[in-house]
Amino acid sequence: MMKRILVVIGSGLAGSLLCNELVQYFDVTLLEKGPKGSIKIPDIQCIKKDLAEISTFCFGQGGTTSLWHNGLIPINIKDVNSEDFRTVLAEASPYMDQAADALYFRNRSFLAEYERIVAELNALSDQYLGFPHGIDCLIYPKHFKKLQVDPKVSAVYGVQDIEFSFEDSRIKTVHYKSDGIRNSIDADYVLVSAGAMGTPGVLQKIFARTGVDDPRVGLGFIDHPKGFVGKVKFKKNFVPVLRKLSTYDKGEYLARNAVRLKSQCGNYTACAYFRPALTMANSLDIYKYKVALGAGSGMSRVKKMVSPKILHPDILAEIFSHLFNVSIPGRKFNILFVGEQKRGKSRVFFEGDRLQVDWSISDQELAVYQEMLRELEDMLEGLVDEMNIKTDITEDWLWSMAHHSGTVSMGDADEDLVDRDLKLRCCDNVYVCDGSVIQEHSYANTGLTIGMLALRLADRIREEAT
Ligand SMILES: Cc1cc2nc3c(=O)[nH]c(=O)nc-3n(C[C@H](O)[C@H](O)[C@H](O)COP(=O)(O)OP(=O)(O)OC[C@H]3O[C@@H](n4cnc5c(N)ncnc54)[C@H](O)[C@@H]3O)c2cc1C
Structure with missing residues (x-):
């Protein structure tokens, strides 16, 4: 036939x-x-806000x-x-294991592994840290193409x-x-x-x-606005737990874990990842460079490395921890915030062959993110010796996570x-x-x-x- x-x-x-x-x-x-x-x-024109570096x-x-x-x-x-x-x-949920397998999580059930890690991390959090909305985890197979x-x-x-x-x-x-x-x-x-x-x-x-x-x-059009929004220095006794909460090496894959955040109205969910840092400074310039470096590959990454910013201690920490999977000792962590957007007025359209991207973060969304960051500050209060979080972030602190x-x-x-x-x-x-x-x-x-x-x-x- x-x-x-x-x-x-x-x-x-x-x-x-x-x-x-x-x-x-x-x-x-x-x-x-x-x-x-x-x-x-692609050659794109961003009408209001650029997506990313x-x-x-x-x-x-x-x-x-x-x-x-x-x-x-x-x-x-x-x-x-x-x-x-x-x-x-x-x-679609019955297809999770099959999809994960096609995306290089091989030889075992993704769902079972994911649920096991999430349960383990939440038990740890409940016992030592008490994050009210729980912990989630992002699983990176080490080998993929x-x-x-x-x-x-x-x-x-x-x-x-x-x-x-x-x-x-x-x-x-x-x-x-x-x-x-x-x-x-x-x-x-x-x-x-x-x-x-x-x-x-x-x-x-x-x-x-x-x-x-x-x-x-x-x-x-929606994306995940993300940005480095601050630093924390954890109290000594919480550091072993926090390290596990930050990155968990499971051999064939890495779990990068995040604290879940909920808006007071309950409609928005966001999260915060903790990434090792060496200083307590909060510099938007350095954060942007870090993202550009982390996301590039091959020659484009090498070109970005030719900058004095590469010598900043936080960039060196990121290179060792993220790019080479080397664990940085210490109690200082960067906070990477990932926010939720709702479908609204942002849109994409074509003029001739040129893609126009009309993306922005609404005032309401910014207010929600600021509220969530203040809540995060409250959650961390008893766990840290030092904290430097930018809670009144503007659009400038956030850019596209490419989702x-x-x-x-x-x-x-x-x-x-x-x-x-x-x-x-x-x-x-x-x-x-x-x-x-x-x-x-x-x-x-x-x-x-x-x-x-x-x-x-x-x-x-x-x-x-x-
Ligand atoms: C640096 C970076 C890191 C990322 N990391 C992650 C991650 O860790 N986890 C995660 O979940 N997501 C990640 N993402 C996002 C993820 O890659 C995308 O969400 C995903 O690939 C989107 O899949 P898609 O099928 O929707 O579109 P795409 O993968 O973008 O595919 C669209 C295809 O359509 C083709 N196309 C476009 N227009 C036309 C046309 N008119 N005619 C014919 N073909 C056309 C394009 O060439 C392209 O091949 C990352 C993205 C980036 C940039």
């Missing part, structure tokens, strides 16, 4: 997993804008998994307010000008340019996985057939672009799966969730088509 034809747009985290899961059931064609075997940093996403084979650190953590369903998204996350698609997938790289033609409420044909030549492929299914930044551009093309731009496309999400609304309401099955409402054979459909993400890195959503979608499509 002829296999049905499935076109996947984008070879990033979601797109690669979708291709690999579905290639045994479908004739899969992957259309990727970026190059094969290398990456391209570093590139927060890229084009090319493997998408942003070419840049990422592969830290895995689930979004806690209890932190999610939207009922629709809670339901989707609950339906960017995702690759199965060689059975017909993968086309460097694709330009994707366009669609329709038959009734279905996409019939996908047109694209490759090596300057126009090609067309008839599709039974189209899966859009161009990332939270790229997918709105693809959807704009689909909505173009109505002749008007749909203002919902790309609206609701771009929310640019496609998902839910049961007619105005949501995709339904709970991630099917585009206006087209019967188009699904969207990548960071864009994540509606809320507390402080949790999104990669594991994107993987779980991709595997759930792959199962549904396979069931529907076979």
Whole structure:
């Protein structure tokens, strides 16, 4: 029997997993804008606030998994307010181990390991520290590489000008340019996985057939604003516990652990990581340099190292502890704050080929973060000898953690672009799966969730088509 034809747009985290899961059931064609075997940093225009000092996403084979650190953590369903998204996350949770395995957490159950560590850390915290909202942990497999698609997938790289033609409420044909030549492929299914930044551009093309731009496309962009917001020097007797709470080396993986923070209204969840430091100074300049250095790789990291800032004691501490996994002795720790955003007015859109990113942190969000930092100060009061936390942070102290999400609304309401099955409402054979459909993400890195959503979608499509 002829296999049905499935076109996947984008070879990033979601797109690669979708291709690999579905290639045994479908004739899969992957259309990727970026190059094969290398990456391209996109040219973007930030309208209000810059995302970060570093590139927060890229084009090319493997998408942003070419840049990422592969830290895995689930979004806690209890932190999610939207009922629709809670339901989707609950339906995706059986795929957690499979997604973690595809993302290099191998040979054992991720969920079992994660729950065991969280329980252990919370027992420690309850006994010695008493953090009221608990501890969470982010698991980093020590060996990972960017995702690759199965060689059975017909993968086309460097694709330009994707366009669609329709038959009734279905996409019939996908047109694209490759090596300057126009090609067309008839599709039974189209899966859009161009990332939270790229997918709105693809959807704009689909909505173009109505002749008007749909203002919902790309609206609701959220990220995790993160920043180093201060230093603490713990009392001697708490240091052994705090060290374990900061980073826990489990052999094949590292657990980096965070204190959970809740807003008084209960709607926002954030967290604070403790990272070893050598001084008690709070310098925004040094913090920004530290992030730029930590996130770069290869030659770009080497270039950043050519700066007098590299000799700052806190940067040296970060290099040894984070980049080389060497434990820094001492009682001083940096506080890395990771905040939650809610879908609102931030958005991404394309003008011609240029991506416009209209991102900001709202006054309400800033007030919530300041309130949480004051609460953190209170929590730490009895545990520290010295504390230097910047509780009245401004936007300047925070930048993107590269967890771009929310640019496609998902839910049961007619105005949501995709339904709970991630099917585009206006087209019967188009699904969207990548960071864009994540509606809320507390402080949790999104990669594991994107993987779980991709595997759930792959199962549904396979069931529907076979
Ligand atoms: C430095 C860094 C560190 C990170 N560390 C972590 C971490 O530790 N843990 C974690 O969970 N997350 C981390 N992330 C974030 C994580 O990498 C992303 O959330 C994830 O890769 C997003 O997956 P995606 O499938 O939504 O999009 P992407 O992986 O960005 O893939 C989108 C793909 O679509 C392609 N594309 C775009 N537009 C088009 C188009 N018009 N036509 C065809 N193709 C198109 C792109 O080229 C790309 O290949 C990190 C990110 C960065 C930058």
